[in-house]
Amino acid sequence: MSETKVISPTSRQEGHAELVMEVDDEGIVTKGRYLSITPVRGLEKIVTGKAPETAPVICQRICGVCPIPHTLASVEAMDDSLGIEPPKAGKQLRELTLMAHHVNSHAIHHFLVAPDIVPEDLMVTAINSVSEIRKNAQYVVDMVAGEGIHPSDVRIGGMASNISELARKRLYTRLRALQPKVDEHVELIAGLVLDADFPEGLGSHDQPTVASDGLYGNREFFDLDRFTEVMPESWYKDPEIGKKACSTIPLYDGVSVEVGPRARAVEYRGFKEKGVVAQHIARALEMKSALSRAIAILDDLNTSAPANVGNFDVRGTGKLGKGVIEGPRGMDVHMAQVGENGKTEFYSALVPTTWNIPTMGPATEGFHHEYGPHVIRAYDPCLSCATHVIVIDDDDRSILKEDMVRL
Amino acid sequence: MVLGTYKEALSARSTDKQIQKISQDGGIVTALLSFALDEKIIDGAVVAGPGEDMWKPVPKVAMTSDEILAAAGTKYTLSPNVWTLKEAVRQYGLEKVGTVAIPCQTMGIRKMQSYPFGVRFVADKIALIVGIYCMENFPFESLRTFISEKMGVSPELVEKMDIGKGKFWVHTADETLSIPLKETHGYEQNGCNVCLDYVAELADLSTGSVGSPDGWSTVLTRTDAGDSIFKQAVEAGLIETKPMADVKPGLGLLEKLAKEKKEKNQKTIDDRIAIGLPVPYKASTEKEDPLANY
Ligand SMILES: Cc1cc2nc3c(=O)[nH]c(=O)nc-3n(C[C@H](O)[C@H](O)[C@H](O)COP(=O)(O)OP(=O)(O)OC[C@H]3O[C@@H](n4cnc5c(N)ncnc54)[C@H](O)[C@@H]3O)c2cc1C
Ligand code: SF4
Numbered sequence: 001m002s003e004t005k006v007i008s009p010t011s012r013q014e015g016h017a018e019l020v021m022e023v024d025d026e027g028i029v030t031k032g033r034y035l036s037i038t039p040v041r042g043l044e045k046i047v048t049g050k051a052p053e054t055a056p057v058i059c060q061r062i063c064g065v066c067p068i069p070h071t072l073a074s075v076e077a078m079d080d081s082l083g084i085e086p087p088k089a090g091k092q093l094r095e096l097t098l099m100a101h102h103v104n105s106h107a108i109h110h111f112l113v114a115p116d117i118v119p120e121d122l123m124v125t126a127i128n129s130v131s132e133i134r135k136n137a138q139y140v141v142d143m144v145a146g147e148g149i150h151p152s153d154v155r156i157g158g159m160a161s162n163i164s165e166l167a168r169k170r171l172y173t174r175l176r177a178l179q180p181k182v183d184e185h186v187e188l189i190a191g192l193v194l195d196a197d198f199p200e201g202l203g204s205h206d207q208p209t210v211a212s213d214g215l216y217g218n219r220e221f222f223d224l225d226r227f228t229e230v231m232p233e234s235w236y237k238d239p240e241i242g243k244k245a246c247s248t249i250p251l252y253d254g255v256s257v258e259v260g261p262r263a264r265a266v267e268y269r270g271f272k273e274k275g276v277v278a279q280h281i282a283r284a285l286e287m288k289s290a291l292s293r294a295i296a297i298l299d300d301l302n303t304s305a306p307a308n309v310g311n312f313d314v315r316g317t318g319k320l321g322k323g324v325i326e327g328p329r330g331m332d333v334h335m336a337q338v339g340e341n342g343k344t345e346f347y348s349a350l351v352p353t354t355w356n357i358p359t360m361g362p363a364t365e366g367f368h369h370e371y372g373p374h375v376i377r378a379y380d381p382c383l384s385c386a387t388h389v390i391v392i393d394d395d396d397r398s399i400l401k402e403d404m405v406r407l
Numbered sequence: 408m409v410l411g412t413y414k415e416a417l418s419a420r421s422t423d424k425q426i427q428k429i430s431q432d433g434g435i436v437t438a439l440l441s442f443a444l445d446e447k448i449i450d451g452a453v454v455a456g457p458g459e460d461m462w463k464p465v466p467k468v469a470m471t472s473d474e475i476l477a478a479a480g481t482k483y484t485l486s487p488n489v490w491t492l493k494e495a496v497r498q499y500g501l502e503k504v505g506t507v508a509i510p511c512q513t514m515g516i517r518k519m520q521s522y523p524f525g526v527r528f529v530a531d532k533i534a535l536i537v538g539i540y541c542m543e544n545f546p547f548e549s550l551r552t553f554i555s556e557k558m559g560v561s562p563e564l565v566e567k568m569d570i571g572k573g574k575f576w577v578h579t580a581d582e583t584l585s586i587p588l589k590e591t592h593g594y595e596q597n598g599c600n601v602c603l604d605y606v607a608e609l610a611d612l613s614t615g616s617v618g619s620p621d622g623w624s625t626v627l628t629r630t631d632a633g634d635s636i637f638k639q640a641v642e643a644g645l646i647e648t649k650p651m652a653d654v655k656p657g658l659g660l661l662e663k664l665a666k667e668k669k670e671k672n673q674k675t676i677d678d679r680i681a682i683g684l685p686v687p688y689k690a691s692t693e694k695e696d697p698l699a700n701y
Binding site (some may be wrong): 147153167 | 468497498499501502527
């Protein structure tokens with residue numbers, strides 16, 4: 001006798017999602033489906049018809065957990081559409097912002113999974129460690145990008161301004177001092193994950209990993225021809241779930257993929273492991289890589305160089321610009337097209353967790369359903385993604401219209 | 408109290424010859440900000456720095472005494488210093504920011520400290536506000552117009568501007584011109600007509616020319632921070648002082664002008680409220696002390 005277990009909403013993640021698992025007599029998951037139930041906000045529609053500068057300001061509000069990648073992907077999409085190449089210092093400051101954000105965001109995830117992996121007697125230590133790291137990482141984002149949560153100073157053409165030499169030195173000293181702290185934190189988390197008794201192979205799957213870059217992102221990587229998008233109805237096969245699911249299913253080379261820290265480690269750092277434990281370890285290790293990169297940038301940064309191209313022509317060429325950024329949770333793609341009248345004509349965002357959604361459900365299969373939420377949390381999901389709406393007739397509940405309203 | 412809460416009133420000037428030469432009055436602002444920087448009481452200051460156009464200041468984050476010195480002298484037009492405080496903390500990385508502010512800017516900063524909306528981790532990094540007295544201020548086009556049209560001199564030739572003895576003065580290399588202040592009326596910012604603060608009542612300490620002889624300033628120390636830094640600068644020999652009782656025209660004139668500004672502008676507030684205009688101040692009938700600054 002098969003039974004269906006539903007967890008709705010799944011907890012300790014951003015946004016609202018549902019995990020639907022069919023289980024056999026032993027409670028083992030035979031079919032897992034994960035779907036977004038986050039309601040529509042229409043941000044892509046809001047920015048259409050407005051000045052290109054509007055998009056980064058609005059689109060960073062997609063999410064308060066990873067506003068940095070969205071801002072960066074948005075300005076990079078605009079840069080590309082307008083044919084702008086930001087100066088070196090501008091690019092470095094953008095990268096520095098993202099590196100600090102990786103460290104911050106991964107630390108937040110450790111807070112979210114703490115109840116799963118941290119024993120009672122180490123809880124205070126672990127949480128203090130998260131707070132200490134976040135405080136320092138956010139200090140960098142505050143100073144470099146103007147604001148820790150929704151940064152005001154990441155702009156089309158670069159950054160609003162360079163930082164002062166004093167700020168560079170302060171940040172450098174502070175991040176060097178943070179290094180041993182982060183090393184210790186990573187060791188703590190990695191040790192706890194290994195001690196957590198997750199069954200061997202939990203969460204492992206054979207879907208490909210996709211990452212545009214080891215840490216920052218690369219627009220050349222993302223090939224629009226290899227990308228397809230299917231509606232939830234045809235993906236989930238179950239009409240009930242298809243109707244309820246709010247996101248489209250993005251595929252790369254026709255299949256669902258995994259993005260995020262493990263994907264980056266596999267693609268660029270020779271990492272081989274799969275599954276829940278591997279995802280946690282890859283994420284923790286990435287904090288070290290990101291911090292080292294941030295320090296290297298601060299070492300090299302010329303604070304008297306311009307950080308922005310200055311004035312630019314907002315009259316677009318109609319080119320479809322791409323901004324491809326590796327967010328903490330994976331590849332974040334924004335696409336924008338600015339018309340000759342200087343207004344955004346088209347805007348679309350393929351956000352990190354959307355890529356993972358079709359992979360996450362099946363990844364719960366083959367293990368007891370009690371482990372389902374652990375598999376989900378290992379992706380650090382953030383559900384503020386493309387939203388699918390249907391219009392239903394109030395009287396007979398028939399579907400009048402199906403539409404994709406993005407974000 | 409028409410001068411707000413203060414601990415001590417003194418006549419003072421910088422003992423530094425270079426500051427005396429280029430500053431507006433007693434050079435108190437420049438001397439104090441430089442002293443605070445040297446003593447690491449602040450690690451930088453937002454001042455009204457020189458811009459592209461003569462007499463049109465641009466707020467500047469000064470990180471050295473030279474940069475503070477380069478901003479000395481009064482520019483009778485808007486310098487949105489408050490706007491730059493955030494940049495001072497963020498991109499410049501300052502942790503203890505000093506600034507010079509006219510009364511309305513001082514009110515803005517104090518409000519920002521009470522409600523730090525959009526200024527997370529900024530409001531608590533403001534370590535010193537040197538307030539300067541202000542009767543009114545002029546939009547740049549106003550200033551340019553009455554200097555070039557009414558006084559007949561191009562702003563580029565002007566070396567110093569000043570208000571005193573009921574007149575607006577401009578000094579060029581070879582002449583000194585003046586027009587009665589009455590002639591500048593109507594050129595000031597509209598908001599100045601409802602402003603009740605003459606002496607930066609909310610600053611850490613305030614200074615201006617009125618009350619003291621030429622080349623000297625009248626200083627009102629207000630907060631513990633302001634009082635302590637002023638005393639330290641005097642002790643270090645960077646500032647010399649005289650009791651207000653020993654100088655002419657004395658504190659009486661400052662009180663008189665502060666009172667006149669409050670009375671005149673409270674009346675404008677009352678008139679505007681009477682015809683239903685929005686004014687960010689209370690009508691005199693709603694206040695216990697009609698001259699209070701709210
Ligand atoms: C618009 C305006 C109106 C004034 N009205 C009066 C008055 O009615 N009575 C009176 O006694 N004093 C008035 N003052 C103050 C006076 O002119 C001197 O600025 C003050 O005495 C300080 O002189 P000081 O020699 O100590 O400063 P200095 O060492 O010369 O330094 C002056 C400082 O003020 C800053 N500053 C210059 N212009 C501005 C501006 N527009 N906004 C903000 N900061 C600025 C500079 O950056 C500099 O740091 C006024 C000042 C302004 C700006
Ligand atoms: S009169 Fe008041 S409002 Fe006008 S500039 Fe001076 S302080 Fe500001």
